[in-house]
Amino acid sequence: MNVIQCEKLSKKFGRLHALQDITCTINGEKIIGVIGRNGAGKSTLLTIIAGFLKPTNGFCQVFNENPFNNIQTAANTILIDNQLSFSDYLSLEEILKMGADFYPNWQNELAYRLLHYANIDLSVKHQQLSKGQMATFNLVYGLVSRCALTILDEPMNGMDEAIRTDFYRAILKEYIAFPRTILIASHHLQEMESILEEILLIDEGTVVTHASVDGLKEQLIALSGPSDRMKSLLSETNVYAQQIVAGVCTAIVDASKLFITEEMLRTKGITKSVLTASEICRYLTNHKGSDIDAIFD
Numbered sequence: 001m002n003v004i005q006c007e008k009l010s011k012k013f014g015r016l017h018a019l020q021d022i023t024c025t026i027n028g029e030k031i032i033g034v035i036g037r038n039g040a041g042k043s044t045l046l047t048i049i050a051g052f053l054k055p056t057n058g059f060c061q062v063f064n065e066n067p068f069n070n071i072q073t074a075a076n077t078i079l080i081d082n083q084l085s086f087s088d089y090l091s092l093e094e095i096l097k098m099g100a101d102f103y104p105n106w107q108n109e110l111a112y113r114l115l116h117y118a119n120i121d122l123s124v125k126h127q128q129l130s131k132g133q134m135a136t137f138n139l140v141y142g143l144v145s146r147c148a149l150t151i152l153d154e155p156m157n158g159m160d161e162a163i164r165t166d167f168y169r170a171i172l173k174e175y176i177a178f179p180r181t182i183l184i185a186s187h188h189l190q191e192m193e194s195i196l197e198e199i200l201l202i203d204e205g206t207v208v209t210h211a212s213v214d215g216l217k218e219q220l221i222a223l224s225g226p227s228d229r230m231k232s233l234l235s236e237t238n239v240y241a242q243q244i245v246a247g248v249c250t251a252i253v254d255a256s257k258l259f260i261t262e263e264m265l266r267t268k269g270i271t272k273s274v275l276t277a278s279e280i281c282r283y284l285t286n287h288k289g290s291d292i293d294a295i296f297d
């Protein structure tokens with residue numbers, strides 16, 4: 001059974017196309033990074049998957065059901081985002097107790113241990129927490145609910161670097177202890193790359209690529225060599241960025257369109273290097289003409 005299946009999914013807000021013809025399938029227990037520039041449509045997609053927003057067109061199924069306002073899928077799905085709020089009258093301890101009453105797999109002991117580690121006092125109210133503490137509490141809430149589909153939209157927003165590092169480990173450990181499908185939308189791809197199995201890259205409301213992290217890293221490569229020898233090579237493929245300094249050309253290119261062996265590259269004096277997933281996502285979503293320096297010229 002697919003966990004998520006979207007086909008030609010679109011969402012319009014007035015005249016703005018937030019999502020256009022999104023088609024993707026997610027199955028199995030894995031951690032997937034939902035990556036994209038600001039305004040790409042990540043939160044809109046995750047909110048539709050969580051059942052809180054109705055698509056304008058197309059089809060979205062979660063556990064083989066339409067998730068919109070569906071109590072069945074809601075019991076197996078949790079969305080943690082910065083809109084998450086709790087009653088002004090409840091302490092964190094009482095909020096956890098309510099979570100335990102609602103979610104069948106809830107881990108209260110683990111919540112206590114994680115929040116104690118993060119120095120969060122359980123007697124305070126949710127709205128009394130600092131931005132980073134609130135993000136930490138919300139993430140803990142999402143993790144200990146152990147929902148089969150756990151959706152984390154910018155879960156580390158406001159957390160300091162040390163706590164972010166700790167909580168990437170907490171996500172991974174919790175996933176290993178209780179495997180589930182975890183979607184994480186984040187701008188901190190470099191930091192969380194090591195815990196991801198797949199990346200769903202979104203740009204301007206469409207899917208640019210959905211691949212394993214290793215598969216993504218094979219899509220673009222960096223080549224560097226004498227510019228006269230690089231010229232014919234670059235004409236065979238898509239070039240995402242190019243720079244020539246003192247006769248040496250360095251270019252970021254689409255590896256799938258290059259039919260040349262490492263040996264042939266070596267004989268031409270061209271070196272190949274791999275990019276990080278974060279760099280590749282940046283190049284794949286770099287819009288033509290986007291050069292901040294041009295603003296000041």
Ligand SMILES: Nc1ncnc2c1ncn2[C@@H]1O[C@H](COP(=O)(O)OP(=O)(O)OP(=O)(O)O)[C@@H](O)[C@H]1O
Pocket residue numbers: 013016017018036037038039040041042043044045
């Ligand atoms: N409720 C809404 N009403 C009108 N426009 C909206 C609404 N929600 C989102 N949008 C628009 O839809 C587009 C996609 O927004 P969305 O929040 O999904 O992007 P995002 O990828 O999550 O961005 P970010 O990384 O900045 O959080 C944006 O242009 C945004 O302005």
